Structure formats: structure tokens, C-alpha cells
Amino acid sequence: MSTLTPKTLSPFSFLCNPKSKPLNQNPKFATLNPNPIPNSEPILDSDHKSEYRTERGLKFDTGETFFRHESATGRDLGVLAASLYKKSKGKLRVLDALCGCGIRSLRYLVEADADFVLANDGNVDNRNVITENLSQVERSSGEDPRWAVTLLDANRIMTECYLKRDFYDLIDIDSFGSDSSFLRSAINALRMDGLLYVTSTDGFSSGGRRPQQTLAAYGAYVRPMPYSNELGLRMLIGGVVRVASVMGYRVTPLFSYYSYHGPVFRVMLRVIRGKLPDSRHYGFISYCRDCGNSLEFSWDELGRISCPCNDSKVSMSLVVSGPLWTGPLHDAAYTADMLNLAEEWGWAGSDTRTDLDKLLNIMVAESDPRLPFGFINLDEVASRAKVNSPALKAVVSTLQKEGYAVSRSHIESNALKTNCPMSECIRVAQELQR
Ligand SMILES: C[S@@+](CC[C@H](N)C(=O)[O-])C[C@H]1O[C@@H](n2cnc3c(N)ncnc32)[C@H](O)[C@@H]1O
């Protein structure tokens, strides 16, 4: 494999020649800023159209680029996964394909100790901001460059990398809307067993309001369902599964993250050689408006979809979406490792009480393989049971005592993931009311 150097890049690429301004590159960056809150308020510099911020102790300029400080958690999760990858494989090359101001690239370099980061953004006006931000890290270590900047369309840079056999361990696609056009070229440019971090910001589609759009983008016809934001993640994973399987690859999600800011749907996937065995974890999901139960159907059950609450063969009460990913949203071992690393870095732990700590703990709980897709909102349970909404803690402990698998949902605070049917949840809510 050739190493990316300024010379090996396309003549169309813009390569920066940054000033060398070394920064404290200790990956234990938490020591840089003892404040556990990842973001600080921006400081405006009226002379230079600069807008300086700090995230996890790293100072950077967002200038006039697109930047959301609310996406810091998605960046934290990406850095944790990247760092675990580096620790296990001993190397890490990252392609930050839609880098904005380059904050992710900077964090992959400093915090995940990436050997090399290629920071790319299609907007040529972002050049100076990206270059200045990355210049905090010395550009080369010995002979090898640590980072480079290109200003190309993401598909073009990823295709160029693929054609040069210049493969990456982690490719971060922080795109807008439900743009799935980057998936194929990203998988091409990814090293075998590499990590693909993909995004959708299209809440209308996952809410079932644009089924033709989700069909075009992810190959899934998505209808309105009570757990639509989980469907957004499943639609995104399913879209990658579909593109990858055409190319002879298999995909497993390491973690899936929904954030209501945006909204943003983010999924970190491991891509390995081999087609999806049969259609496991890739199928159809139904929700029954009559009884509130959800079921999974495989391709060979199409045409025989019904709900046990209804005698007729075809249940008019059913809403069906798919095909999409029906398997686990997270890899249990990987999320546990991410939590341990976050604790080691002081980002999480019972004494920190950070949102990241809560999020990672819920993700670990959601990884229980006994839990099916979807979640049950306690307001829906209360409305069906004709009682006041029960306390989440009480429902969780009752269901656990009765032997059901239960966890909270990181997507909705008043909901739980469980293998307990809706009728039993209704009974529990009524008993708790007495
Ligand atoms: C959501 S912002 C990136 C934010 C950044 N990753 C962060 O964490 O702050 C999306 C970026 O994609 C860039 N962009 C949009 N379409 C692109 C394309 N086709 N190729 C490359 N970059 C693109 C935009 O200029 C914008 O900076």
C-alpha cells in the first residue's frame, strides 16, 4: 500500500503547507482541561471572522464553517472508537471526508493518536480554517506526514484513495440529510476490518413522512411508528448493509447514536469481508395500532403478515416498514470498552455525572442480545392502560423481577426496551397504579 504524501495526491487536491506550531499531543488530553463539560462558549474575533471554541481542552477556530457544538458527543464517541482501534491494531489512518473546520481531524490526531489524518471538505473557503486548526499538531513525525488537507468532493477524494490503494482504517462521513451517495466510495477506500462512521440528519424520513425518499436513499420504505428515531438508525445501518453486501462485504454496528439536536443519526460500523448470511437481521418490522405490539418479519413471510390480536389473515391495523436492520444497535463488548476508556480518560464514571457517562451506560444496557428492536413509551402504555404514566424505575424493576430483559432507551427518556409484550406492560402499569 502506498503512503499518502503530498506528492501522491491528485494535482486537483489542495495541499496545505501549514506552519509548525506544536501542541501538547498527550492523548490524555483530559489533563488539558479539567472541566468535564466538552464545549465552551465561542469567543468572537471581529477582525478575522474567526470564532474560537474549545472542546475537550482543544482550542480551534470554526470561522464561517458549518459547526454544531451539540455534535460534541458524536465526536467523543468517534474518538473513543478510534482510540480502541489504534490500541488493538497498533495503527490508525483516518479520512475525515466532510471535515468542516477540521475539529474531528484534530481530535482524531490528538486524542485517538492517529498516525495520519486526511482532512477533506468540499468547500474551498474552509481551507485556511482547517489548516490553522490542524497546524496545532506538528505536520510530520520523522519522514511521515501526520496530516494533510484536501478540498474536494468527498466521493472524489475517496475514489482517488481507492484507485491509489491508499486505504484508511476509519472513514468519517459527517454529511447532511439522507445523503447515501458516499457509502460505496467510502467502503472502497476503507481497509478490511476498518470502521465506517456514517450520518443521517433526516428526521422527516425516519418519521415515516417521506417513504419514497428513504426508499431511494436507503432502500427502506419507512412508515410512521412510535419508535421512529430508532428506525432512523436502523434505516441507516440497513442502507450500509445493502451497499456493502453488493460489494461482497459484511457490516456490523459497533454503536448507534441518536441525538435530538438536528436530529442526528450516527452509526459506527465495522466492515469485514463476506456477504450477509441469509437475511439475518435485515427484514421488516410491523407495529400494530390495535394492540401496540411490534413484530419482525423475514422476506419469506411477506404476504402472510398479521398480528396475533387480529383474526383476519391480513391485519389492517399493521404498519410495516423495511427492509431495514433488525439486529442489535450496538456491540456489547465494544460499548463496554468505550465506557472503560471514557472512565480512564475522566470523561465518564459515576463521580463525573456527565451526559456521556449516562449515554454509554445506557448503550451498554441496550446491547443485551435478548432485547428486540424498538422501544415502548410509557405514555403509550399509560394511555392503553387508562392510568397515569407509571414511574420508569418502578416498571423496570417489576419487569426485571418477572424475568424480562429491560433497559432504558438512549433515544427517548420515558421509554424502555424490553422483550415484554405490550399487554403485560399494560398489566404492570395497572398493578403499579393500585
Ligand atoms: C456537517 S458539516 C461537517 C461538520 C464537521 N464534521 C464537524 O464535526 O464539525 C458538513 C460539511 O460537509 C461539507 N460538504 C458538503 N458536501 C460535500 C461534498 N460533497 N464533499 C465534501 N464536503 C462536502 C460542507 O462544506 C460542510 O463543511
Ligand SMILES: [Zn+2]
Ligand atoms: Zn395487534
